[in-house]
Amino acid sequence: MERIVKHPILDQQPECKMVTITVDGKPMEAREGEPILAALLANGVMAQNITRKNHKPGGYFCGIGRCTGCVMTVNGDPNVRTCVTPVEAGMVVETQDGLGKWRL
Amino acid sequence: MREVDILVIGAGPAGLSAALEAAKHDIQVLVVDENEQAGGQLFKQLHKFFGSERHDAGVRGFDIGHKLLKAAEEQGVEILLNTVAYGIFPEGVGLCVNGKEGVIVKARKIIVATGASENPLAFPGWTLPGVVGAGAIQTMVNVHRVPVGRKILMIGSGNVGLIVSYQAMQAGIEVVGIVEAAPKVGGYAVHAAKVCREGVPVYVSHTVLKAIPNEDESGITGAVIVQVDGKFQPIPGTEKFIECDCIGIAVGLSPSIELVAIPGVEMTYLGNMGGYIPLHDRNLMTTMDGVYIAGDVSGTEEASTALEEGRLAGIAAVAALGRISEKEAEREKAAAWESLRQLRSGPFGEGRYNAKEEIIKRMEVRNNA
Numbered sequence: 095m096e097r098i099v100k101h102p103i104l105d106q107q108p109e110c111k112m113v114t115i116t117v118d119g120k121p122m123e124a125r126e127g128e129p130i131l132a133a134l135l136a137n138g139v140m141a142q143n144i145t146r147k148n149h150k151p152g153g154y155f156c157g158i159g160r161c162t163g164c165v166m167t168v169n170g171d172p173n174v175r176t177c178v179t180p181v182e183a184g185m186v187v188e189t190q191d192g193l194g195k196w197r198l
Numbered sequence: 199m200r201e202v203d204i205l206v207i208g209a210g211p212a213g214l215s216a217a218l219e220a221a222k223h224d225i226q227v228l229v230v231d232e233n234e235q236a237g238g239q240l241f242k243q244l245h246k247f248f249g250s251e252r253h254d255a256g257v258r259g260f261d262i263g264h265k266l267l268k269a270a271e272e273q274g275v276e277i278l279l280n281t282v283a284y285g286i287f288p289e290g291v292g293l294c295v296n297g298k299e300g301v302i303v304k305a306r307k308i309i310v311a312t313g314a315s316e317n318p319l320a321f322p323g324w325t326l327p328g329v330v331g332a333g334a335i336q337t338m339v340n341v342h343r344v345p346v347g348r349k350i351l352m353i354g355s356g357n358v359g360l361i362v363s364y365q366a367m368q369a370g371i372e373v374v375g376i377v378e379a380a381p382k383v384g385g386y387a388v389h390a391a392k393v394c395r396e397g398v399p400v401y402v403s404h405t406v407l408k409a410i411p412n413e414d415e416s417g418i419t420g421a422v423i424v425q426v427d428g429k430f431q432p433i434p435g436t437e438k439f440i441e442c443d444c445i446g447i448a449v450g451l452s453p454s455i456e457l458v459a460i461p462g463v464e465m466t467y468l469g470n471m472g473g474y475i476p477l478h479d480r481n482l483m484t485t486m487d488g489v490y491i492a493g494d495v496s497g498t499e500e501a502s503t504a505l506e507e508g509r510l511a512g513i514a515a516v517a518a519l520g521r522i523s524e525k526e527a528e529r530e531k532a533a534a535w536e537s538l539r540q541l542r543s544g545p546f547g548e549g550r551y552n553a554k555e556e557i558i559k560r561m562e563v564r565n566n567a
Contacts, residue, residue, distance in 0.1 A: 098343040098369045103244050103258070107343050132342035140327035140347075140417045151416045153327030155447075157334030159232070160315045160454075163325075177334075180234070 097136050113183035130176035130187055131157065131164050142166050142176060146192035166190050170197045202228045204515050205291055205305035207283045207457065210238020211501045212493025212508035213311035214266045219512025221273040223521050228303065230281040230293060236270070237263040238313060239333070240501060242340045244368070245361055245389075252537055253502045262501070286461045286489065307488050307515040310458055311508060314451035314472060314494035319353060323409030328418040332362040332448035339369045347444030351421050352376045353406050357385035357500075359448030364392045374442050376400045377423050379430055386546065405430070407437060409445055421445055451498045458484060458491065466560050471497030471553045477561045481514035481531070482507060485564070490515055497557070499550055503541050510534040
């Protein structure tokens with residue numbers, strides 16, 4: 095796991111509870127309350143979905159909830175903007191294919 | 199259904215500043231913001247601001263953010279977070295709180311401070327993971343403290359491109375180059391100097407031709423850039439591969455006008471202010487009675503102008519409610535305009551000053567028609 099710890103201007107990041115989430119079936123360490131996207135980046139995962147038209151890996155663009163480039167299926171719900179959705183312990187996160195599928 | 203005197207939409211510099219102005223005059227004000235935290239983009243801005251003392255010159259963006267939030271708390275400004283304003287209707291403004299609860303707020307005056315969003319840039323490979331907005335780099339690195347990659351190539355040398363490049367380097371990420379289509383650097387010399395001193399190559403009269411995917415296309419291995427001629431057309435034979443795992447896109451922002459555009463606020467186009475902008479008068483009131491705008495939604499500028507426009511819209515709304523004397527309102531508005539004039543001067547500011555005057559002129563033409 096890689097995080098920006100030393101910084102010339104910013105203080106040290108406050109201590110935070112670490113939790114485990116599941117990403118595509120594999121466990122991943124994350125800071126509780128950070129955006130899901132931040133946890134993915136800290137773990138070197140760049141792609142969040144498969145694009146609808148060309149079926150290629152796609153990823154975030156804006157990082158602040160505007161563009162929907164980062165959507166994934168979270169706890170079974172598709173199209174969750176991972177850049178503005180806080181991590182909770184035990185979350186099940188999946189790479190989304192196209193527009194995703196709703197649970198029936 | 200809830201009633202307030204003034205509803206402010208957006209808790210960034212413009213919105214908070216407007217709310218503080220209203221609260222100062224003992225007016226019931228409610229601020230809503232869709233984010234988890236107030237402060238807009240201020241908390242990711244590590245650089246020091248310019249201007250005079252009134253503009254918090256020499257103070258870092260995030261410290262201005264803390265100052266605003268503290269003032270809002272002291273003045274008892276109510277801020278509803280995780281709250282999306284989804285529409286302005288004759289019955290009131292529709293809010294969705296925490297993704298579930300619906301509330302209609304009837305406000306006597308509305309100040310819209312929704313900001314702006316980053317422009318994408320289309321080229322082969324632009325949808326690949328790793329091709330991201332410069333603002334996203336700033337958010338991930340400075341706020342969430344996670345790397346966006348190890349080597350960044352920045353596209354665009356305006357202030358955003360320069361500042362974000364430097365801030366990535368402060369966080370220990372290498373910047374392998376800055377690409378600029380114009381023949382010279384777009385941003386302030388002081389920001390350009392910081393990256394140039396560190397030896398970052400700046401490719402002027404260049405553009406990005408394509409991003410090169412890695413083996414399974416889950417990221418990128420680099421970009422091909424190319425020199426452009428006087429008409430911004432690629433010059434064959436000048437292509438150059440640059441290794442990187444992140445391409446930052448810093449090619450401007452567009453005002454977030456959706457909320458006011460849908461109920462029919464009239465727009466006008468000004469390319470150097472970010473595109474379509476709500477027409478507004480010298481009180482920052484739009485073509486919809488009682489609906490004001492402030493900050494980047496009224497033309498993309500910077501946080502210091504947003505703070506001042508917030509004050510202006512706040513005073514104008516308070517005055518329209520008849521809660522301060524005309525004389526006092528005129529004096530305070532004049533001070534805000536004078537302050538904006540200072541921020542919109544010099545080789546970079548003059549164009550913005552002229553553009554803002556042009557919007558007001560177009561509004562006058564429209565109102566007199």
